[in-house]
Amino acid sequence: MRPSSSTDAEAGRRSAATLFCVFLLFGVETAYAAGLPLAVSQAGWTDPWFVSLLVALTNGVGLLMLPLFIALIDSPLRRALMLVSGVLMAIAAAATWISSEQGLELLLVVAVLVFGIARVAATVSLLAQLAGLRGDATLLQGLNGASQRLGSAVAIAALSSALAAGLWGLVYGVITFAMLLWAAIIWMLRAPSSGGSPRRWMLRDSPRVLLEALRDPRVRASAYLNVVILMSLLVSNSLVGLVLERRQDSAVAAVMLTALIVARDATSVVTGLLYRRVRRRVGQQATLTLIAAAAFVSLAILAFAPHVEGLYIPAFLLHGFIVGAGIATTNLLATHGADAGAYGARLAASQLPAGIALLGLPLVFGVVLDLVGVTAALLALAVAIACIGGLMLSAGAAALNSARR
Numbered sequence: 001m002r003p004s005s006s007t008d009a010e011a012g013r014r015s016a017a018t019l020f021c022v023f024l025l026f027g028v029e030t031a032y033a034a035g036l037p038l039a040v041s042q043a044g045w046t047d048p049w050f051v052s053l054l055v056a057l058t059n060g061v062g063l064l065m066l067p068l069f070i071a072l073i074d075s076p077l078r079r080a081l082m083l084v085s086g087v088l089m090a091i092a093a094a095a096t097w098i099s100s101e102q103g104l105e106l107l108l109v110v111a112v113l114v115f116g117i118a119r120v121a122a123t124v125s126l127l128a129q130l131a132g133l134r135g136d137a138t139l140l141q142g143l144n145g146a147s148q149r150l151g152s153a154v155a156i157a158a159l160s161s162a163l164a165a166g167l168w169g170l171v172y173g174v175i176t177f178a179m180l181l182w183a184a185i186i187w188m189l190r191a192p193s194s195g196g197s198p199r200r201w202m203l204r205d206s207p208r209v210l211l212e213a214l215r216d217p218r219v220r221a222s223a224y225l226n227v228v229i230l231m232s233l234l235v236s237n238s239l240v241g242l243v244l245e246r247r248q249d250s251a252v253a254a255v256m257l258t259a260l261i262v263a264r265d266a267t268s269v270v271t272g273l274l275y276r277r278v279r280r281r282v283g284q285q286a287t288l289t290l291i292a293a294a295a296f297v298s299l300a301i302l303a304f305a306p307h308v309e310g311l312y313i314p315a316f317l318l319h320g321f322i323v324g325a326g327i328a329t330t331n332l333l334a335t336h337g338a339d340a341g342a343y344g345a346r347l348a349a350s351q352l353p354a355g356i357a358l359l360g361l362p363l364v365f366g367v368v369l370d371l372v373g374v375t376a377a378l379l380a381l382a383v384a385i386a387c388i389g390g391l392m393l394s395a396g397a398a399a400l401n402s403a404r405r
Contacts, residue, residue, distance in 0.1 A: 003266065011134040017185055018130050018148045019140075024182045025126060027120055027151030028175050031159050032093060033058060033237075034114070035171045038163070039100035055111050061113065062120030063355025066348040067206035069121045073344025075328055078125050079186060085122035086183035088114055090176045097172035122182075124351065128190075128343040131335035138276045138332065145327035146272030149172045149320075153265035157362075160258050213342070213349035217398035221334035222350035224392035228295050229326040230354045231385055234318045234361060235378075240302065240312070267320025275328045284329070288396045291326050292389030294318045299382035303375045343372070 015199070019165045036054060092115035099108035130144055162171050183299070213219045244253035271278075279287055298318035305311035334350045335343050368377040 014189060015135060015140065017119050017189055018126070018133060019143055019183055021126060021189075022130065022144055022147040023151040023154075024178050024185075025119075025151070027155040027176050027183075028089065028093075028139035028358045029123075029141050030152040031171055031175055031189060032096075032115060032154040033059075034156065034159050035168065035307055036096070038168055039096055039108070039172075039201065050350060051315050054109070058112050059117040061355075061359075062116040062118075063116050063351050063358065065212060066124060066351060069124065070206055070209060070344045070348045073125050073128055073348070074341055075157050078128065078344070079189075081120055081128075082125045082186045083228075085118040085125070086179050086186060088118040089122065090179035090183070093172045093175040093179065101169070110165060120351075124347050127331060128319070128335075128349055131331065131347075136276065137336050138279055138328070139223055142272045142275030143333045144246040144272070144331065145275065145324045146269045146329055149265040149268030149272065149324060153269070156258060156261055156265070162340070177265060183258055209345045210349045210352065213346045216346070217395045217402060218333045218338075219346050219349050221392050221395035221399055222330045222346075223353045224388050225288070225291065225326055225330040225333065226354040227351055227357050227388050228291065228385060228392065229323055229330065231361065231381065231388075232298065232322045232326075234293055234358070235299065235302065235381065236261065236316055247268060255262075256312070260312055264316040264320040264323070267317050268324035271324025272328060275325060278325070279328070284333075285393070285396050286399060287329055288393055289327065291322050292386075292393060294322050294383045295389060296382055298322070299378055299385055303378035303382065333396075374393050 036058060068079065074077060092111045095111035096115070098104070099111055117242055127144075130140065133140060158174070159171055162168060216222065221386065241253065241257050244256055282290070293316075299313045301311050301315040301318070305315060330350065331347075334346045338346055368380055372380075
C-alpha cells in the first residue's frame with residue numbers, strides 16, 4: 001500500500017502545481033491585455049488602427065500560429081517549448097513597459113507579437129499537460145476552469161489597485177516575475193508517462209493533422225464551444241465597455257466594468273468547483289444546451305441593458321457560468337478518451353476557429369454598432385451565437401452517437 005500512497009501523493013502534488021501554473025498564466029494574460037491600452041496611451045499613441053492592431057496581435061495571431069507548434073506540443077519537447085514560451089513572455093512584458101516609457105513604437109509591436117505567440121504556445125502546452133494528469137478528468141477540468149478565472153479576477157483586482165495608486169509600471173514588473181516563476185515551476189515538473197505514444201509531427205503534416213482532428217465530432221463541438229466562450233468574454237471584457245463609455249462618465253464606466261468582470265469571474269470559479277457534480281447529474285449534452293441557452297439569453301439581456309442598467313448584473317453572471325462550465329467542457333471534449341500523443345493537435349484544432357473569430361469579430365461589431373446602434377448590434381450577436389450554439393449541439397449529439405457505437 002505504501003508505494004501506491006506515495007504515487008497518489010506525487011500525482012496530487014503534480015496536479016496542484018499544474019493548476020497553480022494555470023492560475024499564474026491566465027492571471028498574467030488578463031493583466032497584460034488589460035494593461036496594454038494604458039501602455040499605448042502612456043506612450044501617446046492614440047490612433048484607433050494601432051490599438052486594433054495590438055489587440056489582434058496579442059489575441060488572435062497567436063492562435064493562428066498554432067499549426068507551427070503542434071509538432072512540439074505532441075512530442076517530448078513540450079516541456080522545452082513551455083520553458084521558452086514562459087521566458088519569452090517575461091521578456092516581452094518587460095519590453096512592453098520599456099517601449100511605452102521610451103516611445104519605441106516598433107519595439108512595442110514586436111513585444112506584443114512575441115507575447116501573443118508565446119502565450120498561445122504556453123497555454124495549449126499547459127492544457128495538454130493538464131489533460132494527461134492522473135485522476136478524475138472531470139474534476140481536474142472543473143478545477144482548471146476555476147483556476148483560470150480566479151487568476152483573471154485576481155489580476156483585474158490587482159491591476160485596478162495599482163492604477164489607483166499610480167503604479168501602472170509595477171504591473172509589468174509583476175507580470176515578468178510571475179512568468180519567470182511559472183517557467184521555474186515547469187522546469188521542476190518532469191512530466192510522467194501518460195500512457196500515450198507522443199507523435200513526432202512534421203511541420204508539413206500540420207494541415208492534415210488538424211483536419212483529421214476536426215473530423216472528430218468531439219473536437220468540432222469543442223471548437224464551436226470555444227467560439228461561444230470567446231464571444232462571451234469579448235462582449236463582457238471589451239464591447240460592454242464601449243457601450244458604457246457612450247452612456248457614462250469614463251471613470252464611472254471603468255468602475256462598473258471592473259465590478260461586473262470580478263463578479264463574472266467569481267461566478268466562473270464557483271461553477272468550476274461545482275462542475276463535476278453538475279456534469280455527472282445532467283450529462284454532456286444537457287451541459288452544452290445550458291451553455292448555449294445562457295449565451296443567447298445573456299446577449300439578449302445586454303441588448304436592453306443600456307436602457308435598464310440593472311440588467312448588466314444577470315448578463316455578467318450568465319457569462320460567468322458560460323465560461324466556468326465551458327472551459328471544463330471544451331477541454332474534456334477535445335482530449336478525454338483520446339490518445340495522449342494527440343492532445344496538442346486536438347486542442348489546437350479546437351482553438352483555431354476561435355482565433356479566426358477573435359481577429360474579425362471586434363471589427364464587425366464596431367461597424368454594426370456605428371451603423372445600427374447598441375441594441376441591434378447585440379441582438380445580431382445573439383442571433384450569431386444561437387447559430388453557433390446550434391452547430392455545437394449538433395456536433396455534441398454526433399459525438400454521443402459515435403461513443404455509443
